[in-house]
Amino acid sequence: MTTVTMTVNGKSVSAPAEGRTLLAQYLREGLQLTGTHIGCDTSQCGACVVLVDGRAVKSCSVLAMDMDGAEVTTIEGMTNPDGSLGTIQQAFQDHHGLQCGFCTPGMVMAAAALLSENPKPTEAEVRHYLEGNICRCTGYHNIVKAVLAASGQDVGSLGAVAAE
Template sequence: MTQVKMTVNGKTASGDVEGRTLLAQFLRDDQGLTGTHIGCDTSQCGACVVHVNGKAVKACTMLAIEADGATVDTIEGQANADGSLNVIQQAFQDHHGLQCGFCTPGMVMSAAALLKDNPKPTEAEVRHYLDGNICRCTGYHNIVKAIMAASGQDVGAIAAE
């Protein structure tokens, strides 16, 4: 067992982990942050996306010991300080960018990373960026629309596919 210590959503988090413990397991099992979903265990679906030192990573492919000393942000840390939905979360709700909700935490975390790097992405850029996130319910149209709306762009002209 190895002790890891990191800052998760602005708070110190620590625990003893085996060398093979994934970051997703540490967040879910040790820290009780179950918003980081594990959908495939093969880095295909993106449901486990978190931010490590400001970069979007799939927590099912990173060992917890690799995040030792890092700053980790999860979906639980995305809400506004008063607990209300942040602009991305609100856009997902307003534009029906979710159905079953399983992929939604990873989609929101990916969207946050995209908008940090590219505040006004085109529809094609959003679709390209979400290439590593799978949604089996929505067909992506409303997810793309929500992300573009969160960037402050007019989404009225985005045609349904």
């Protein structure tokens, strides 16, 4: 075991890791941050997406030791300082962008990465960016709507089953 140190959600944290410890396991088991979900464990589904140095990565396909010293943001870091839901999280609630909620942490983190690169994405850009995140419940339309709403755009004209 080696001690791996990262900055997670703004705080410097340390926990033991083996060579084989995935970033997702380090967060969930080492730091008890279980908001990051492991769905497929093969980098297909995107439930485990977190931000590493500001960029979206699939934490099930990254080794914790390789991320020593990195700055990581997880779903737990997306709330406002007073603990209330952050803008993207609130938009998911307001627009019914989740049903079972399993994919939601990854969706929110991918959306955060998109909006930091592209603050006013088009509907097509949102759909394209979320192509590595799979949702079995919603049919995606309300997720796309929530991300557009979180970007401050008017989504009143978007039906529940809009567009292509």
